[in-house]
Amino acid sequence: MTRTREILGQLIAYPTVSADSNLALIEHLAGLLADAGARVEVFRDPSGGKANLFATIGPDIDGGILLSGHSDVVPVADQAWTSDPWAMVERDGRLYGRGTCDMKGFIAAAVALAPVYAQKAIARPIHFAVTHDEEIGCLGAQALAPLLQARGVKPRVAIIGEPTLMRVIEGHKGCYEYSVHFTGLEGHGSAPERGVNAVEYAVRYVARLLELREALKALAPPDSRFEPPWTTINTGALVGGVAHNVIAGKARVDWEMRPAQPGDADLVKADLHEFCTHHLLPGMRAVAPMADIITEVIGEVDGLIPTSENEAREIALALTGANGAGLVPFGTEAGIFQAMGMQAVICGPGSIEQAHKPDEFIALEQLAEGIRFLERLGDRLQVAP
Known part of the structure; x- marks a missing residue:
């Protein structure tokens, strides 16, 4: 525990x-891992301002175990912290600071055990991935994936240490985010x-999103364990116009969808393309011949799909003593590693309820539980997969 806390x-x-x-953080971790061999x-x-780290301990062969975490954190601006968010402090059995649970606690424990x-x-082998911009x-993970594919030697199992209170998580929906930019023609409001x-x-575009949201409910897989079981759509913002009496020349719609199954995202995107192009x-x-609708892809992150065979899940269940794996509503990088052919699971110390909030913390007992999990994982490295 002492080294992890340090x-x-x-x-x-x-x-x-x-x-x-x-x-600076990546360089620091690179030095710690290199010192460990x-x-x-x-x-x-x-x-040039961001970086991913990938490190390996053990034989240069396929079948390794990957421990993955993201280095970036959410802002602290306009949050009412009672202590410096960039200086970890201990109070009442908790460690406070931005990123303590999401998710530098897991990264620290993994590196301490190197x-x-x-x-x-x-x-x-055991591998470490620390990414940017999750x-x-x-x-970061989307940029790292093709680089790892090109290396030839691939991990078999990925454990993503997002805060789950050390519960074993085998699935979550994807998260696709877009900003759609509308360019019209301004004029006097008296002559629209x-x-x-x-x-x-x-x-009208948002109205189409609402129609699609309802249609997706009927497509929910009958055996879906997600809540809700269907793919969801949410309109986050509609911004545009300058005054009451001016025809709005610009507008933007920010929206997201969270696919519950492969294919739903393609269906939605194809429908919206047809709607914009033909309607x-x-x-x-x-x-106005120059009028346009441009869709900006903010991010398209695949979900983690539960599978009948999953060595990562079986390892995590054995190490935690849990009887089964669950699902979560929030997104992670796990689906990216699954798409690369790895068997993935999410399991890490701390609670997602503390993430992104002022006075973010990780309980010392949770950090200790995460350390014990990673210590027991070391025994798996002595046996070939």
Whole structure:
């Protein structure tokens, strides 16, 4: 516990809000893992200001176990913290600081055990992945995936240490987020037929989203364990216009969907493309040929689909002593690793109820439970998969 707390305090001191660089934290972790004997790779993003880390301890073979966590945290601006969010403090059996539970606690525990893994990883390698920008679309993991595919040596099992109170989680819906930009033609509000009101077309687009949301309920898989069991759609924002008496020339719709099954996202996107192409744009361009509707993809992250065979689930159940695995409503990077062919599970210390809030904390008993889980995992590295 002492070493984990030391490392966690160091990680909290790096203010790795998604809008800012995570390079200093990644370099720090790279040094700790290299000192433990890991083979470390750091992959910078095109801007050079962000990076993913991938490290391996043990033989250079397929079938390893991947421990994964994201380095970025949500902002603290306008939150009422009672202590410095970037300086970990202990109070009443809890460690406070931004990222303590989401999810630097898991990362700290995994890295603290790297020297132990170096002694035990005889027959099976263990890998560490620390990514950037999970909070804004899992951008880091999506960039890391093709790089790992190209390496040739692939992990078999992925354990994503998001805070689940150490419950074993085998599934969650995907999360697809979009901003749709409408460009119309401004004019005087007294002659609306002479302009193209971007807000009005955005409203029609939202109405179509609502129709699709209802239609998706009928497509819910009969055996779905999700709550609700169908793919959901949510309109987060509609922004546009400048004044009461001006035809709105610009508008934006922010929306998301959370697919409950493969295929639903493609159905929704195809329907919206047809609706814009054949119903909205012709009317807009009949008045203003330059009018347009542009869809900006903020993030498309696949869900984690429960499967009948899942070694990651079986390992986590054995290590925790739990009788079964559950589902969660929030998204993670697990689906990205599953899409690469890994068997994935989510299991980590802390509660998601504390994530993203002021005075975020992880209970010391939860951190200790996570450490025990990772200690027992080391024994799995002495036996070939």
